[in-house]
Amino acid sequence: TQLLEQSPQFLSIQEGENLTVYCNSSSVFSSLQWYRQEPGEGPVLLVTVVTGGEVKKLKRLTFQFGDARKDSSLHITAAQPGDTGLYLCADLNTGTASKLTFGTGTRLQVTL
């Protein structure tokens, strides 16, 4: 059974600070996805990465995929209160069913 560990579990920072959260898998990712979940909402897809070593940017968010496809990081530059939420990494396995296996999550709080 694949295990996805995320660190840190909790992060509280002030507006304008930079941060990095990490995701490590016990096995190679099929397709790595990052989600953000806000209170009272379902997870929303931020990015999908498939190729080892891939780097994707989404405004102030930078996603890196490890060369061995077993780890990933999400870096946020100049955090804003709107970045507050639960950040989840997930492996999308497209076998008979397209199944998402989620990590434990990093809860981010950005204050003014």
Added chain:
Amino acid sequence: ETGVTQSPTHLIKTRGQQVTLRCSSQSGHNTVSWYQQALGQGPQFIFQYYREEENGRGNFPPRFSGLQFPNYSSELNVNALELDDSALYLCASSYERGLQETQYFGPGTRLLVL
């Protein structure tokens, strides 16, 4: 706004009862998945339906069952509720399958079992 809706938003049941949760997907989304998210955890895959047939199941007992209808709505049924079933239940729908697939999640139904 993902175009996926769920009802009810909150529900309180007692142990041993049965519950039905509902999901309405975007038109054209033939795949619907259900996930259970316990407090402080990431979502866990329950099962998936494709064109009204179950095509995959996670590590959940048979008392968790589902239905998918031709009008892009679906149901999750849980029998003989246990205290540990208290969680946020999410449905997610998708149009295309593959490594670049996007699953669109609803806001969830929060179930409390007393």
